[in-house]
Amino acid sequence: MFVIAGLFAYAVLLGGPVAWLLTRARWVTRFPQAALRSWHACALSLLASVAGALVVAAHNLWEGGLVWLFDADEPLVDKAYGAPWLVTTDIPQGASVLLFLGSVTLGALTLRCLLTHRREREYHRLTVDALGTSCSTRDPDVHVLPNASPAVFCIPGSKESARIVATTAALETLSEAELAAALEHERAHLAYRHHRAFLVADVLTAAFGWSGLTRGYAQQVRRLAEMAADDRAALKHGRRAVASALLEMCTVGTAPEASELPSMTGPDPAERIRRLIKAAPTQVRAATPALSLAMTALMPTLPLALVLAPAALLTGTAHMDC
Secondary structure (H helix, E strand, O other), rough: OOHHHHHHHHHHHHHHHHHHHHHHHHHHOHHHHHHHHHHHHHHHHHHHHHHHHHHOOOOOOOHHHHHHHHHOOOOHHHHEEEEHHHOOOHHHHHHHHHHHHHHHHHHHHHHHHHHHHHHHHHHHHHHHHHOOOOOOOOOOEEEEEOOOOEEEEEEEOOOOOOOOEHHHHHHHHHOHHHHHHHHHHHHEEEEEEOOOOOOHHHHHHHHHHHHHHOOOOHHHHHHHHHHHHHHHHHHHOOOHHHHHHHHHHHHHOOHHHHOOOOOOOOHHHHHHHHHHHOOOHHHHHHHHHHHHHHHHHHHHHHHHHHHHHHHHOOOOOOOOOO
């Protein structure tokens, strides 16, 4: 059937060539927030395409609803969504079972990732509350954690449970401007709610990573989230202050007890430092985020359009003479 084939082809296109192009595109480092939206749109569209294909294969469960919705002729709808290899009742029922099992699996993966993220946050929050001081002399909103390695990080949560943390070594190592830039970077993570993006990326990577589709999704989301936070901090404190803070925390040796601490340096600080010391994006290419936003809005709707298109073309046929 063309609808099922089209949905699977669309999913493979998104998880393969489109993801490959997004990984290597130059504009993503210039507009990381727009690139993050594009990655989410691709991943969610892939999920919708696979789910849509299973829904179409199980057409006998819901095609009555389409007949009513579009006032379409039931035999024509059945013919549009059926196929020579869907003539038996076994395949639609099997697709229904796969759709149910897939929903349960996705729910279980979401719960597992959610609990993992929450346990990690609670561990760091308890550590900071137990060992740290409630405020610093430089910034009353910052919790100071005694540690011999310079690190600045945030712990997501509600307004009461969220934390921005700086180690004592960071207070000693960074200048006033560098510390302010590092703290603003962490406030950006909280403001953008990047922890939610990490959760979605981890869930969908766990769901589809075995197939090779969206294999780099979670890694790219974390990479671009760090760049987006860098840009917000740079708007307030300057790009060189952010780059200098990163460089200082990278060049100072890491103490063994700091190995489990999250850090502003992230997975690839060298790439971020290079982009920060270059010129900021020009206004001439400001249309790129707008195009990305339009693509983000359009892509998740395409699987739904493919599923509904055959029935929509048969609107009003229930009253036609056959």
